[in-house]
Amino acid sequence: MTELPLALPPYARALDMAIVDEIDGAPVIGMPFTDRVQGRPNFLHGGAISGLLEIAAIAAIHQALRAKGSDSAIKQVNVTVDFMRGGMSQMTFAVGEVTRLGRTMANVEARAWQDDRDKPIAMGYMHYLIKAKRPV
């Protein structure tokens, strides 16, 4: 691994996402409202919300793997996103929770919110394959 452990990928940087906090060891990702994440006028695009959930989920699982001393790679199998509230034109946050980390797969739940963490605007449920790194 040559990259910084918590460096966000190009997609996240393009949408101005940044690690802003930490909850139970998992990084909280913040995403400001810009034209690049807008859907219908003055609302977030569902795809941008999904992107924030994805980055939070990936960050949480990398964190969980590191805590186990593992350098395994991950591969996303699927995702279900529930959109609960319209994302308003303001800062949005997301955090992932690894609900199960096994040897071959992981279940991750990610939550996105704006003013109140107890009022999520969207939830993502992801499955990841855990793949041991091939020897170089």
Place this chain on the structure above:
Amino acid sequence: MAFGKPDLGSIMPKGAAFDPALVNKIMGKFGHSGFLDMEYVGHGDDWVELSVDWREDLVADPETGILASAVIISLIDNATSMSIWTKLGEFRPQVTMDLRIDYLRPSPSGERVYGRGICYHLTNSIGFVRGFAHNGNPDEPLAHASGTFIRIGDRV
């Protein structure tokens, strides 16, 4: 904050048949869809296909160049949403209720991604959709999707 994106309801005059190519010319150039540079590919009675080109700043895994999965979600979200309006023959305000994507394989680095959205059932309030993504050959899908949209009255 105000941005330049026009209101979809005002683009499509009442009574005019929904034209996905025309709507994407506007919808695909603003906001998140504009950032992804979504292009219209084709449509039928109940489906719409859009595409997004591979770009370095859309990558989620710099080691492999694999696109962020959310790029596929955005593509499928727009294509399925437009498939409802296409099947209806008119625009109606709606929001995505949920969307599920199964990734059969990664989209290779450098390759354009196509997303086809199909509306397979419509009720007064719900649009049921499915879709798939591919790299140019619909017979070799890279992802399958299903989801629902809910009509939101006049609250556009």
